[in-house]
Amino acid sequence: MPTSKATLRTCKQGHSYYKTSDCPTCPECEKNKKPEAGFLATLSSPARRALLHYNIDTVKKLADYTEAEILKLHGIGPASLPALQKALKEAGLSFKKV
DSSP: OOOOOOOOEOTTTTEEEEEESSOOOOOOOOHHHSSSSSSSGGGGGGHHHHHHTOOOHHHHHTTTTTTHHHHTTTTTHHHHHHHHHHHHTTOOOOOOOO
């Protein structure tokens, strides 16, 4: 399997970083965006971005979706479900039933 060569990039904020894919996301900018509290803080960056892309920024909004609908979002995988279920349970909510 051929290995990809990392290229040096600079984001709009001036951070320099190396990437092997064409993903334009700056790791430093992403680290600075991570919330310090709330259910979104427990998720990986791709999972958090997926939810925010669909304006799912509260557990109440999360409860409007089924597990299957959330799993279909690009960036959300089975590893994210326990954190989401825990956040819903702590708020007295659950995923929407089919």
